[in-house]
Amino acid sequence: MTTGDRIELVLLAAIWGASFLFMRVAVPEFGAFALVELRVSIGALLLLTVLFWQGGVREFRRLLLPLTFVGLVGSAIPFVLFAYGTLMINAGTAAVINASAPLFTALIAYLWLRDRLHPMQSLGLAIGFGGILLLLWDRIALNVEGAALAIVACLAAALCYGVAVNYTKKNLTGVAPIVNAAGSQLAASILLLPLAIIYWPEQVVSAQGWYHAIALGLLSTGIAFILYFRLIARIGPARAITVTYLIPVFGMLWGLLFLREAISLGMMAACAVIIIGIALANGRYRQAGGP
Numbered sequence: 001m002t003t004g005d006r007i008e009l010v011l012l013a014a015i016w017g018a019s020f021l022f023m024r025v026a027v028p029e030f031g032a033f034a035l036v037e038l039r040v041s042i043g044a045l046l047l048l049t050v051l052f053w054q055g056g057v058r059e060f061r062r063l064l065l066p067l068t069f070v071g072l073v074g075s076a077i078p079f080v081l082f083a084y085g086t087l088m089i090n091a092g093t094a095a096v097i098n099a100s101a102p103l104f105t106a107l108i109a110y111l112w113l114r115d116r117l118h119p120m121q122s123l124g125l126a127i128g129f130g131g132i133l134l135l136l137w138d139r140i141a142l143n144v145e146g147a148a149l150a151i152v153a154c155l156a157a158a159l160c161y162g163v164a165v166n167y168t169k170k171n172l173t174g175v176a177p178i179v180n181a182a183g184s185q186l187a188a189s190i191l192l193l194p195l196a197i198i199y200w201p202e203q204v205v206s207a208q209g210w211y212h213a214i215a216l217g218l219l220s221t222g223i224a225f226i227l228y229f230r231l232i233a234r235i236g237p238a239r240a241i242t243v244t245y246l247i248p249v250f251g252m253l254w255g256l257l258f259l260r261e262a263i264s265l266g267m268m269a270a271c272a273v274i275i276i277g278i279a280l281a282n283g284r285y286r287q288a289g290g291p
Contacts, residue, residue, distance in 0.1 A: 012227045017250025019220035020091035022212040029209035032083035037196030040188040042217025047182035071187025074164030078157035085154040088146035090261040095251020096271045097154040103128040104162030106281045128277020138266030177229040
């Protein structure tokens with residue numbers, strides 16, 4: 001991995017970590033459905049432009065049904081759940097919960113695809129989910145109103161990511177990543193459009209709300225996907241997925257710097273425990289020279 005690759009990896013983590021900041025600011029004005037519709041529509045426009053430029057339209061048409069499922073389970077539902085969650089919990093907490101997605105991915109792969117779990121991976125899952133319980137306990141102990149329901153919503157979103165990743169592995173292996181990304185975002189935008197129209201905000205949205213909504217779609221969806229796929233092409237998926245470890249760090253950092261969100265000791269401990277669990281569950285110990 002070159003220095004440029006490392007810089008791009010950190011930049012991607014910073015952008016994805018900022019998505020929770022953007023949601024936290026914009027969702028009270030737009031509501032979850034309208035905000036996510038803007039997010040996936042803007043992202044789809046950018047990704048479709050790249051898709052047409054690369055000439056992947058024929059493959060896109062052939063895979064409409066599986067791409068629609070990925071768009072629903074991998075984008076529309078989890079994006080709405082995270083947007084709803086950030087109405088009641090801070091950006092940093094949501095970012096930490098998002099980091100649990102690889103744990104659900106590994107668990108679902110074992111239950112659905114019958115992927116073998118090594119003992120150390122099983123331990124990683126137990127540790128990671130223990131970190132989630134620690135985070136839940138920390139939020140409840142701080143008497144954060146609505147925290148329990150918001151955390152459940154965000155956990156359900158992380159579970160959706162796990163389902164989508166395994167479905168993609170089973171049904172879309174070998175498909176160009178840009179086709180997957182563009183098709184899923186387009187499908188998500190079409191599926192969410194009726195709900196976005198019904199629940200479009202009656203009040204005038206502030207300029208700040210629009211700025212954050214556009215940033216969410218342009219940066220945290222369109223550009224972020226492009227960066228991610230560039231990294232996969234250059235350094236491989238195993239290294240690119242390490243961005244997961246950095247996203248909660250940036251999520252908490254942006255929340256602290258721009259929204260003055262408090263970072264409790266329990267929150268940092270939960271984040272550390274979840275990341276350790278992810279590292280073990282993903283088999284990173286094996287790459288570090290373990291058995």
